[in-house]
Amino acid sequence: MSQALVGTRRFFTRAEVSPDGRTMTAKGGRAGDAFYRDRWSHDKVVRSTHGVNCTGSCSWKVYVKDGIITWESQQTDYPTTGPDRPEYEPRGCPRGAAFSWYTYSPTRIRYPYVRGVLLEMYREAKGRLGDPVLAWADIVGDPARAARYKASRGKGGLVRASWDEAAEIVAAANVHTIKKWGPDRIAGFSPIPAMSMVSHASGARFTSLIGGSMLSFYDWYADLPVASPQIWGDQTDVPESGDWWDAGYLVMWGSNVPVTRTPDAHWMAEARYRGQKVVVVAPDYADNVKFADEWLPAAPGTDGALAMAMGHVVLKEFFVDRQVDHFEDYTRRFTDLPFLVCLEEYSDATTEGGTPAYRPGKFLTAEDLDGDAATAENAAFKTVLVDSRTGELVVPNGTLGDRFGDEGVGKWNLDLGEVLPALSLLDSATETASVDLPRFDLPRGASEVVRRGVPVRRVNGHLVTTVFDVLLAQYGVGREGVPGAWPSGYDDPDGLYTPAWQEPITGVPAAAVARIAREFAQNAADTSGRSMIIVGAGTNHWFHSDETYRCMLLLTTITGCQGRNGGGWAHYVGQEKARPITGWAQMAFGLDWVRPPRQMIQTAYWYLHTDQFHYDHYSADSLAGATGTGLFAGMSTHDQLALSARLGWMPSYPTFDRNPLDLADQAEASGQAVGDFVVDQLRTGQLNFACEDPDAPQNWPRVLMMWRANLFGSSAKGNEYFLKHLLGTDSSVSAVPDDDDLPKGKLDLLCTLDFRMTSSTMFSDVVLPAATWYEKHDINTTDMHPFIHSFNPAISPPWQTRTDWDIFKTIAEVFAPLGAKHLGVRKDLVAVPLLHDTADAMATPHGRVRDWAKGECEPVPGVTMPKLVVVERDYGAVFDQMGALGPLMEKLGTAQKGVAYDVKREVDYLLHKNGPVRGGVADGRPSLKDARHVAETIMALSGTTNGHLATQGFKTLEKRTGQLMHDLAAEHEGKQITFADTQAAPVPVITSPEWSGSESGGRRYSPFTINVERLKPWHTLTGRQHFYLDHDWMQELGEGLPVYKPPLDMTQIFGEAEIGAQNELGVSVRYLTPHNKWSIHSEYQDNLFMLSLSRGGQAIWISERDAAKVGIRDNDWVEAVNRNGVVNARAIVSHRMPEGTVYMHHAQDRLIDVPLTEKTGRRGGIHNSLTRILMKPSHLIGGYGQLAFAFNYLGPTGNQRDEVTMIRRRSQEVQY
Amino acid sequence: MRVMAQMAMVMNLDKCIGCHTCSVTCKQAWTNRSGTEYVWFNNVETRPGLGYPRTYEDQEEWKGGWVRTPRGRLKLRAGGRFTKLATIFSNPKLPSIEDYYEPWTYDYETLLNAPAQEHFPVARPISLISGKPMNVTWSANWDDNLGGSRENAQRDVMLRGITDKVKLEFEQTFMFYLPRICEHCLNPSCAASCPSGAIYKRSEDGIVLVDQDKCRGWRMCVSGCPYKKVYFNHKTGKAEKCTFCYPRIEVGIPTVCSETCVGRLRYIGLVLYDADKVLEAASVEDDHDLYEAQRSVFLDPSDPQVQHEAQQAGIPADWIKAAQRSPVYALINRYQVALPLHPEYRTMPMVWYIPPLSPVVDVVKDTGHDAEDRDNLFAAIDTLRIPVEYLANLFTAGDPAPVDAVLKKLAAMRSYMRDINLGRDPDDSIPHAVGMDGETMYDMFRLLALAKYDERY
Structure with a gap:
């Protein structure tokens, strides 16, 4: 019948039916297609990108139709990588592809908003007093009114205000704070300049010009791998993703590349086809395990144990059992392995033979030698090695001692001449000695001593050995002729750091560890260093991640992989590369008008100002190793922080318990030199460091300006402590502080700029509507690729939104007249820490800590305490200064990483390119009025975008190193990248001394290739890559060498339930917050497309085994509780999760489908509601070699991985 | 020999990172409009998993595609045109909205507009079908990365018959991603199922399209497609499907999903085939x-x-x-x-x-x-x-x-x-x-x- 029906069809249609009756062919009839043609049509395509903290730096096409942004897709016009490699197109990810949704979404902030209760108070006070500043002072000076608006933070009630009124409130709060408390009570927070340099510079420039403190971010995010400055004297320098292609062996270790480096992941997938072997270390079956030849599911936080065991294998098989030319040659020239270390007696204990117990002590330096060497310039910073050909002691070129003095000119290089450094003293030693080494792998974090032998020599009364010899002792690799108890083999479970030892810790089979270690090193031997380890948040966000990283980086360094294309470390979490960094820094910190700026370590800032230090119930010496000498006895972390501040190691703002403007006036009035005045005041106790008493009202932070950031919905570790003590609103902290009477609501003004609602805008007093990334001009770079490209407006900022640059200009415009009236021109006393890449790095010979407050030395500004610099601030001129390039450019030039630049030529170029400003204090200066002017200025002032400066910088460096370098940039000497260039297509950057790798000739970027190929020293004590750190504190912590330190024991420290324990709150699990597949931090997690592709709200991943224990099923509402806070979320139950660990992916803000919790009856928290700040003392060290402060370079990390929580199934009837 | 040309695609699953960029760029370009909220011309499935719509591969249930009769002829699994005509008003083999997912949004505006109140404001999910608050219990990609594996991956139709070889345990975990668009078949069962003749395969490049003027919304194509890649627009009452981006292809630009694939795993190319051999090839016995x-x-x-x-x-x-x-x-x-x-x-x-x-x-x-x-x-x-x-x-x-x-x-x-x-x-x-x-x-x-x-x- 049906056949018949079809058969008849041919008679009713004009179409031609095939003989078999199966097909019909019709002509025409395509009018219906027009629908999709219309849909596809558009008026223009605009290049832009996403200023989001992801390091993707993807160039996008934004489609516009009828003046409306319709959608976006990726640009594919990246310059080629060459004929025999994959290309960078089409960079992007689903998050970026969903961005245009925000433009017209109901979460878009269209107008300025102020909290209603505050606005009413302000209008009333201003009406009464007639002056904005007096009005603000009136409100915040009244405890009752102040508490009232602070307590209403986050609880709705935002009302629209005009731009004039909103900007006036912000300006008034700033002026009042400067006047009453001091400019260093103002903070600005905006992270990751590389993602939109002009936008970052907007508020940073304003904040810096008025004397506020810009808060660091890289360390705060715990993305800063402190091991990097410790080993290399470098913040982070990593290969572009195109260099993965060059690797012969790739380990992804705690870095889930497909999720966190989505646009780059193809390089990994494609390199496998070239025969690259891929190994993944991850506790769960992560997205990247799909690509792995082998998966090592190491238990969370135990990566250091795995790496130590791999190091054991590599040292034994490739250094002791046999030698590999490449490894030998590389480690002699480019590492501290051959340098001599003195053994020191550290306790009254003796060995069985009756000799004293030694521990590895300080590096032997030229100071310890005879004759001229000892009296030469900076002798205490010249380390010493043995020439294996002669057996003589040698002070080689290239140590810190050669870096700054006159005698070092032309000598700061790694050229060893005829010298062949001896890695070990075994061949030439006259005797051996025992050294004590601390171990930390025992239950409850107890540290015990391991005693092992090393070959030694005597030098002027010092018993010395090499770093290499100590390293073998540390790793438990025995040699014939060296005494001590050594592991019997890889299968010796009691042999410390063997593969068998790590198996019960990590869960990874010993044989697999040995095999992977062997393959990794063999590949490096076969390829002269093309073995690579990609590391990331999974290994870096731990309290002891610096040690974990040092264990892992030993593997890439002893195998000669650093400074090699296709080899070495590739650290991908929060790392960024604002390639034109020197130009950006001038703009962002107003260095063209006033120097130095205030730059603060954010972790310490919040540790103090959110009162989290009051909830620490452990003392600092609990972290010490068994070879410690009691250095930390009786100290808390807070005490260590205060010591770090007063010794000038780390910055500390607010600095003193007095307004620095008043302090400058008083110093002047005293007739004394500023330093003398301050020292006197400190000695007599009339003046104190603010960080010593952060709860005193004069020491509170008063104003926080935030843009391009979401502190309260994302990065605020200890989120609930922030709500309680900083903001003074509702919180869910249940931990008990050591003081009942802590302040609540320290902050007077929280002002946030954003284009969408977040926790931060929700808690803000003033919310300013920002333009999106498709509505402004800006520039963007990353370290994942070598190009600079632009943001461009597809549409003008809609409604009352403005670009970040224009918003801060608006604020400055209102601020300036108020500043002129209430402040005028003032002197400001800025305390500056001892800085990296300056001679300050020689402030602490041998890393011996002396505290002037205890009378151990004299307080000398710039040596044993911060430098004290008086600057002048013209508060009435801030608007003019914002909008023009200041005169310090020609007068002082610029500097970056120890290289100074003359930029007179560039200033002249900019005067013509941007045009001059007319009138005001900046009359005749190059304009910065438009964002494009700022972009041009950034690019003109950096060697990466201006070939003249690159060659100039290399020539400057040539003088110090005596090595040829400027040829690296010669091919681009005449090239000046302009904004128009970046609009046309992504533009490759120029090799510059601002970075350590070379891109010359279109080469893929790999860090340290300049160091290795041009013999340029690393910025460290020895000038080499450091395995050994001899600072007093490192020794006290037992961290002179790489060592395994397990996750913090939260049961012991804070009394949390043991992992696996069950009670009425559910089951206790490790609580990790890895990066989210459906968002970039909190960005996009509210985006409807991302929510539709995932679970639609906050979720916690849990293993089937844990879920079964407490009756949790997939998509059940669960409640996670610990002392820090409460989270309510949906459960995702999966067998890909390991037992004992849950994941709440990073930055799930509290705005989307979060119910009231059962525990508190209040709104559930964010991922960071269960975490808190825990500061590690080793991150506070400064003033010594590579352990010296630079902004975002070194500082305490806001690590959050060591946390645990209880989790249970809650009532499924939720309330909102 | 009757030579015809076909635009075809190959996806290298070995390179797929499961990022879903293709899904989002496709949706933004084509289906971010009312009536198609639940529609993803391009979607990506974690396998093992249930797919979108759920268990679409279970043709015992959904009756899509063709079957070979004992006499060696092909017939639609769901029955020929007579069956279709007989059931035209109550098509029994349609996935329900729950099998796709109930699309939703949030009352985002409350975040800005909330009056002063006791609690921090929050945006709740609101159904885009009913306009009422809802609990989210399924999405376009619910079982991503083996989420809810016991309820989902375990019930993957493709695991039938091999459960002795596959254990969904931590140590044995495996997964991969399967991005899917319309197959633009040489022997399209959607077209054969359409009572209105609205679905056609372009003779020059083989792209299969729904004529938006001719479609009468019978939805037989939805049932007939075994890949469930024809969707019903509940606002216009018409069927819609992946168009292989013909407005782009015609001017020499790749499809959106291909060009935006950051795994660089999609290939598009023209193939020549013998139209006379299609039926024979589709009808082989084994x-x-x-x-x-x-x-x-x-x-x-x-x-x-x-x-x-x-x-x-x-x-x-x-x-x-x-x-x-x-x-x-x-x-x-x-x-x-x-x-x-x-x-x-x-x-x-x-x-x-x-x-x-x-x-x-x-x-x-x-x-x-x-x-x-x-x-x-x-x-x-x-x-x-x-x-x-x-x-x-x-x-x-x-x-x-x-x-x-x-x-x-x-x-x-x-x-x-x-x-x-x-x-x-x-x-x-x-x-x-x-x-x-x-x-x-x-x-x-x-x-x-x-x-x-x-x-x-």
């Missing part, structure tokens, strides 16, 4: 023969006779050239590493897949295999985390032999290239072991690994 039968329909564009016949059929010269440099033809027929998705549906799908290699060697058992070591090369395939049987259920109607052959070629390529990468002499015994020569293997490497823009499309 399901296991369908893969080879489908391959045999494609014509070799370098064959002078094929070129002549193509010209006779009115195919322009530049199209014939395009067919010659087609990466799709190369991957399907020259290198034979791409396989069709569910050939057993007998629709002759035109989006093919390179199966994922993922040679994870099981660390728990510590077998010691190294995929690059030529001695262990093929042993490693046998220890794949992704069972070959599972892939065979997807791509070869359950026949493991072709899947095994593809995986061995990919593994051999890695081994062969490693020698070149490390500067050693290449070992031609490696390509020979998988029926290739060194040059062909090198060419395949370049197409799969370098995959330059103008070679992908």
Whole structure:
């Protein structure tokens, strides 16, 4: 019948039916297609990108139709990588592809908003007093009114205000704070300049010009791998993703590349086809395990144990059992392995033979030698090695001692001449000695001593050995002729750091560890260093991640992989590369008008100002190793922080318990030199460091300006402590502080700029509507690729939104007249820490800590305490200064990483390119009025975008190193990248001394290739890559060498339930917050497309085994509780999760489908509601070699991985 | 011989990172409008998993595609036109909105507009169907990365019959991603199911489209498509589906999903086929023969006779050239590493897949295999985390032999290239072991690994 029906069809249609009756062919009839043609049509395509903290730096096409942004897709016009490699197109990810949704979404902030209760108070006070500043002072000076608006933070009630009124409130709060408390009570927070340099510079420039403190971010995010400055004297320098292609062996270790480096992941997938072997270390079956030849599911936080065991294998098989030319040659020239270390007696204990117990002590330096060497310039910073050909002691070129003095000119290089450094003293030693080494792998974090032998020599009364010899002792690799108890083999479970030892810790089979270690090193031997380890948040966000990283980086360094294309470390979490960094820094910190700026370590800032230090119930010496000498006895972390501040190691703002403007006036009035005045005041106790008493009202932070950031919905570790003590609103902290009477609501003004609602805008007093990334001009770079490209407006900022640059200009415009009236021109006393890449790095010979407050030395500004610099601030001129390039450019030039630049030529170029400003204090200066002017200025002032400066910088460096370098940039000497260039297509950057790798000739970027190929020293004590750190504190912590330190024991420290324990709150699990597949931090997690592709709200991943224990099923509402806070979320139950660990992916803000919790009856928290700040003392060290402060370079990390929580199934009837 | 041209696609699943960029760019370009909120012309599934809509591959349930009658003829599984006509007003085999997912939004505006109140404001999910608050219990990609694996992955239709080989336990975990668009079949059962004749296959490039004027919204195409890639727009009352981005393809731009694929795993190309052989190939008796039968329909564009016949059929010269440099033809027929998705549906799908290699060697058992070591090369395939049987259920109607052959070629390529990468002499015994020569293997490497823009499309 049906056949018949079809058969008849041919008679009713004009179409031609095939003989078999199966097909019909019709002509025409395509009018219906027009629908999709219309849909596809558009008026223009605009290049832009996403200023989001992801390091993707993807160039996008934004489609516009009828003046409306319709959608976006990726640009594919990246310059080629060459004929025999994959290309960078089409960079992007689903998050970026969903961005245009925000433009017209109901979460878009269209107008300025102020909290209603505050606005009413302000209008009333201003009406009464007639002056904005007096009005603000009136409100915040009244405890009752102040508490009232602070307590209403986050609880709705935002009302629209005009731009004039909103900007006036912000300006008034700033002026009042400067006047009453001091400019260093103002903070600005905006992270990751590389993602939109002009936008970052907007508020940073304003904040810096008025004397506020810009808060660091890289360390705060715990993305800063402190091991990097410790080993290399470098913040982070990593290969572009195109260099993965060059690797012969790739380990992804705690870095889930497909999720966190989505646009780059193809390089990994494609390199496998070239025969690259891929190994993944991850506790769960992560997205990247799909690509792995082998998966090592190491238990969370135990990566250091795995790496130590791999190091054991590599040292034994490739250094002791046999030698590999490449490894030998590389480690002699480019590492501290051959340098001599003195053994020191550290306790009254003796060995069985009756000799004293030694521990590895300080590096032997030229100071310890005879004759001229000892009296030469900076002798205490010249380390010493043995020439294996002669057996003589040698002070080689290239140590810190050669870096700054006159005698070092032309000598700061790694050229060893005829010298062949001896890695070990075994061949030439006259005797051996025992050294004590601390171990930390025992239950409850107890540290015990391991005693092992090393070959030694005597030098002027010092018993010395090499770093290499100590390293073998540390790793438990025995040699014939060296005494001590050594592991019997890889299968010796009691042999410390063997593969068998790590198996019960990590869960990874010993044989697999040995095999992977062997393959990794063999590949490096076969390829002269093309073995690579990609590391990331999974290994870096731990309290002891610096040690974990040092264990892992030993593997890439002893195998000669650093400074090699296709080899070495590739650290991908929060790392960024604002390639034109020197130009950006001038703009962002107003260095063209006033120097130095205030730059603060954010972790310490919040540790103090959110009162989290009051909830620490452990003392600092609990972290010490068994070879410690009691250095930390009786100290808390807070005490260590205060010591770090007063010794000038780390910055500390607010600095003193007095307004620095008043302090400058008083110093002047005293007739004394500023330093003398301050020292006197400190000695007599009339003046104190603010960080010593952060709860005193004069020491509170008063104003926080935030843009391009979401502190309260994302990065605020200890989120609930922030709500309680900083903001003074509702919180869910249940931990008990050591003081009942802590302040609540320290902050007077929280002002946030954003284009969408977040926790931060929700808690803000003033919310300013920002333009999106498709509505402004800006520039963007990353370290994942070598190009600079632009943001461009597809549409003008809609409604009352403005670009970040224009918003801060608006604020400055209102601020300036108020500043002129209430402040005028003032002197400001800025305390500056001892800085990296300056001679300050020689402030602490041998890393011996002396505290002037205890009378151990004299307080000398710039040596044993911060430098004290008086600057002048013209508060009435801030608007003019914002909008023009200041005169310090020609007068002082610029500097970056120890290289100074003359930029007179560039200033002249900019005067013509941007045009001059007319009138005001900046009359005749190059304009910065438009964002494009700022972009041009950034690019003109950096060697990466201006070939003249690159060659100039290399020539400057040539003088110090005596090595040829400027040829690296010669091919681009005449090239000046302009904004128009970046609009046309992504533009490759120029090799510059601002970075350590070379891109010359279109080469893929790999860090340290300049160091290795041009013999340029690393910025460290020895000038080499450091395995050994001899600072007093490192020794006290037992961290002179790489060592395994397990996750913090939260049961012991804070009394949390043991992992696996069950009670009425559910089951206790490790609580990790890895990066989210459906968002970039909190960005996009509210985006409807991302929510539709995932679970639609906050979720916690849990293993089937844990879920079964407490009756949790997939998509059940669960409640996670610990002392820090409460989270309510949906459960995702999966067998890909390991037992004992849950994941709440990073930055799930509290705005989307979060119910009231059962525990508190209040709104559930964010991922960071269960975490808190825990500061590690080793991150506070400064003033010594590579352990010296630079902004975002070194500082305490806001690590959050060591946390645990209880989790249970809650009532499924939720309330909102 | 009746030569016709077809735009076809190959996706290399071995490179898919499951990022869903393709889904989002496609949705933004085509279906972010009312009536199609739940529609994803392009979606990506985690496998094992239930897919979108849930269990769409269960043709016992959904009755999509064709079946071969004992007499060797093809008929729609859901019944012929008579059945269709009889059930036209109550189509019984339609996935419900729950099988896709109930689309939702949030009352985002409350975040800004909330009056002063006791609690921090929050945006709650609101159904885009009913406009009422709802609990989110399923989404377009609910079981992403094995989420809710006991309820979801466990019930994957493709696991039937091989549960003895697949254990969903932590130590044995495996997964991969399957991006899907309309297959633009040579033998489309959606078109055959349409009572209105609204679905047509373009004669010049084979793209299958729904005529938006002619469609009467019977939804028989939704049932008839075994891939469930025709969707019903509940606002316009018409069927809609992936258009292979014809407004872009016609002017020489790749589809949105392809050009935006950051895994760089999609290839688009023209293939020439013999239209006279389609029915025969779709009707072979043994399901296991369908893969080879489908391959045999494609014509070799370098064959002078094929070129002549193509010209006779009115195919322009530049199209014939395009067919010659087609990466799709190369991957399907020259290198034979791409396989069709569910050939057993007998629709002759035109989006093919390179199966994922993922040679994870099981660390728990510590077998010691190294995929690059030529001695262990093929042993490693046998220890794949992704069972070959599972892939065979997807791509070869359950026949493991072709899947095994593809995986061995990919593994051999890695081994062969490693020698070149490390500067050693290449070992031609490696390509020979998988029926290739060194040059062909090198060419395949370049197409799969370098995959330059103008070679992908």
